[in-house]
Amino acid sequence: MFYYLEGTVAELLPYLAVIDCGGVGYACKTTNNTLSHLKKGQKGKVYTYLNVGEGVFDLYGFATQSELHTFRMLLGVSGVGPKAALAILSTGTPDALAMAIITGDEKTLTAAPGIGKKIAQRIILELKDKLAKESAATGLDFSGNGTSVNAVSFTNKASEAAQALAVLGYSSAEVAVALKGVDVENLPLEEIIRQSLKKMVK
Template structure:
């Protein structure tokens, strides 16, 4: 229903930003990372997700598209609701989430309030399974060189590509983002971070 809100930041509250768009104040639940980028009285754009259910009509807003992608990815995991997804993205970033999934790092997920070991394991398991299915489908993460991700599975480039794919980027976007990044000389986290910087406008 809403793709993004572009307006003035009217209020900043714990886990909530109120956006004034044409005289209407939209309350957007959000993460600490997004709140840190906002200033009251200044113009901003938030990419949004509308959560509608029985007696529920909640708007979520994020300063970056990849944070929204991560949020949607998390709430797609069974047992993970919007509150838990915000908690995870408030103590980490899309990069750290991607790294946690790729490396099976439960501790970075359980650092979020209310996220126990079982939920962290489920997130890693389900999202790794999602990555495996994408790899099995032969997505091309080679930047146009024609090699499928499964053929490059052992390389750092493929690991970075899988992490980025989990955040919702297409194989073409990932291939483009990895161009010019020193995939052999840099640590995996830095490859992901540099690639994300190129994709987030």
């Protein structure tokens, strides 16, 4: 229904941003990360997700498309609802979360309020499994020995970065383009992911 909202930031509260669009204030539930990108009284833009259910009509807003992708991805995990997804994304960036999933880092996930070890393990298991199925379906090789659809050579580090980007919802073609021109041999993994994300959200 809504792709994004752009207007004046009317109010900032814990886990909530109100965006004034033409005199109408849209209350968007959001993360600490997105709140840090917005300033009250100034122009702001958030990419939105509308959650509609029985007695529920909630609007969620995110500063970047990658954060929105990650939020949707988390909702696809059994037992993870919007509140838990927001908590997870409020304790770290999307690229940090993707790295935690790829490396099996439960501690990063359990740092979020209300996220226990069992849920953290389920997130890692289900999203890794989803990634494996998607890579098989798209032909993107994460083995470290293959090439992508655009013939980008994947070293082990580049392969891990590609997996993290795929976890965030990007296609094999998008991942291949994003990694082109990034110094995958010398940069740390987190910086490779960060630079690739910047290229995709431009």
